[in-house]
Amino acid sequence: MSANILILFLLSLFLLRPTLSLSSDPSPPTVYEILPKFGLPQGLLPSNVVSYTLQDDGLFTVELSSECYVEFDYLVYYEKTVTGKISIGSISNLKGIQVKRFLFWFDVDEIRVDLPPSDSIYFQVGIINKKLDVGQFETVHSCRDNGLSESGCGSWTRVLQLPTPTNEVQMLITE
Secondary structure, rough: HHHHHHHHHHHHHHHHHHHHHOOOOOOOOOHHHHHHHHHOOOOOOOOOOOEEEEOOOOOOOOOEEOOEEEEEEOOOEHHHHEEEEEEOOOEEEEEEEEEEEEEEEEEEEEEEEOOOOOOEEEEOOOOOEEEHHHHHHHHOOOOOOOOOOOOHHHHHHHOOOOOOOOOOHHHHHOO
């Protein structure tokens, strides 16, 4: 009889073991899951995030595996550490993200979206507030380790290239 009880006990332990492991605490949400909880698109950060901390007051630190570049409407540079304060619909006191405009790099100070959500996202760069289509930030983008891009090289080509002749110019030459 005691052997049957022992077998029954061991069998019940074996059957309960998977249930116990399934009921353990779930893994903490990723930073890509946290952003939408604040009404922000998950693609604001590149794919190489390795860790983040978020305090109760909204202050956060995001660590990337390395600094990198992502091409949106503009080329964006991410330092290895990005910090700021997140709240519903915005990230303020932002450090560690820059955007390239023409030949210059500018710090992004704040990112915000409309509440209720719309198709726009706003980037505060100094005194300039730039409105962009939020769709380009809906998915997480892979990053590059350098700022050379086809659009960057293409812009040099456009600067150095002579304008194409038009019919008016040819007409002026022949007259």
